[in-house]
Each structure stands twice: as C-alpha cells, then as structure tokens.
Amino acid sequence: MSSTQWKPNTTVAAIIERDGRFLMVREQTDDGIRLNQPAGHLEHGETLLQAVVREAREETAYDFTPQALVGIYLADKAGSDITYLRFAFSGDVGTHDPAQQLDDGILGAEWLSADEIMASVELWRSPLVGRCLQDYLAGQRASLALIHHHLPD
Incomplete structure (x- = not known):
C-alpha cells in the first residue's frame, strides 16, 4: 500500500449564457489550444462560490454571480x-x-452558441465541457443552499 494519499483536484466552472450564447475561453495547454468554460482550481481558504466568481473574472474579465449549481x-x-x-x-x-x-x-474569451460549442468537440479541454453544457441546456439546476462551507474565521 502506498503511503501517499490520493486526492482529487477540486475545480469550479461557470456556465454563463447571454442572449443564447455562452461565454467560453480559449486557452493554451500542454495539449494545444483548447476550449473551456471559465474554470479553475479551488484555492485554500476559499469557498466554491468565491472560487467560481474569481475564476470567471480572471479568465474572462467579466463579473459573474452564481445562481445555481x-x-x-x-x-x-x-x-x-x-x-x-x-x-x-x-x-x-x-x-x-x-x-x-x-x-x-x-x-481570449468569446461568446459562442451551444451548436458552435458542441461542434468543436476536438477543442474541448475535457469531455466535461460538453456534459456541463448539456446538463445546463436540459434545465438541470440545484439551489445554492445545498452548498455549505465550514471555514474558520
């Protein structure tokens, strides 16, 4: 048995729609240029909501107010x-x-239609790009009241 404890990387993503288009980012990765929702890692001492607001701002220069999970x-x-x-x-x-x-x-950040995003599968940062968009389009939403943060003051 390994002495190293495995832990998943916790990330957040923002699904931002305006006038039928979605705010996406093009990013340079080790695998080339990829398309993703504004997303990134949770930082120490940060809530999930703080993280998604920060990541959206850092990657798109837009303010984002989360309304649902x-x-x-x-x-x-x-x-x-x-x-x-x-x-x-x-x-x-x-x-x-x-x-x-x-x-x-x-x-850069750009506004794309759902069809444009779904037609760009070869550019997705991960399969989660499409899955998150499909879930959003299907109306999947949960209340933010489900999320509890117990961080020290």
Whole structure:
C-alpha cells in the first residue's frame, strides 16, 4: 500500500449564457489550444462560490454571480492518475473590464452558441465541457443552499 494519499483536484466552472450564447475561453495547454468554460482550481481558504466568481473574472474579465449549481462531476484525466472533481455553476454575467489582463494561458474569451460549442468537440479541454453544457441546456439546476462551507474565521 502506498503511503501517499490520493486526492482529487477540486475545480469550479461557470456556465454563463447571454442572449443564447455562452461565454467560453480559449486557452493554451500542454495539449494545444483548447476550449473551456471559465474554470479553475479551488484555492485554500476559499469557498466554491468565491472560487467560481474569481475564476470567471480572471479568465474572462467579466463579473459573474452564481445562481445555481448545474452539477458535480468526477472525471479522470486520460493517460494520468489525475482526477478532477468539478462543481459547475450557472448564473448572471455582470460588467466587463476590457482593460483587464487575463490569466496566464488564456488567449481570449468569446461568446459562442451551444451548436458552435458542441461542434468543436476536438477543442474541448475535457469531455466535461460538453456534459456541463448539456446538463445546463436540459434545465438541470440545484439551489445554492445545498452548498455549505465550514471555514474558520
């Protein structure tokens, strides 16, 4: 038995729709340019809601207010022993700061239709891109009241 304890990587993602289009990011990865929802890792001392607001802002320069939990997803990264635990949120988009520099690796943010996203499967950062979008389009929403954070003051 290994003495190393396995832990999944906790991530958050924002499903942001405006006028029938979805805010997506193009990012440079080790696998080339990929398409993803604004997403990233939960940081120490941060709530899930704080993390998704921060990640959306850092990757798109848009303010994001989470309104619902779309789903919780467990996915292994192909060809590795890495597992991601993704919490996907839908919500409202706010103001945009075009002068804000985006996170390292983010090439840009763009508004795409669901059809454009679904037709770009070869560019998805992971299969979760499509699954989260499909769940959102199917109307899957859970109350944020399901999420409890017990962080020290």
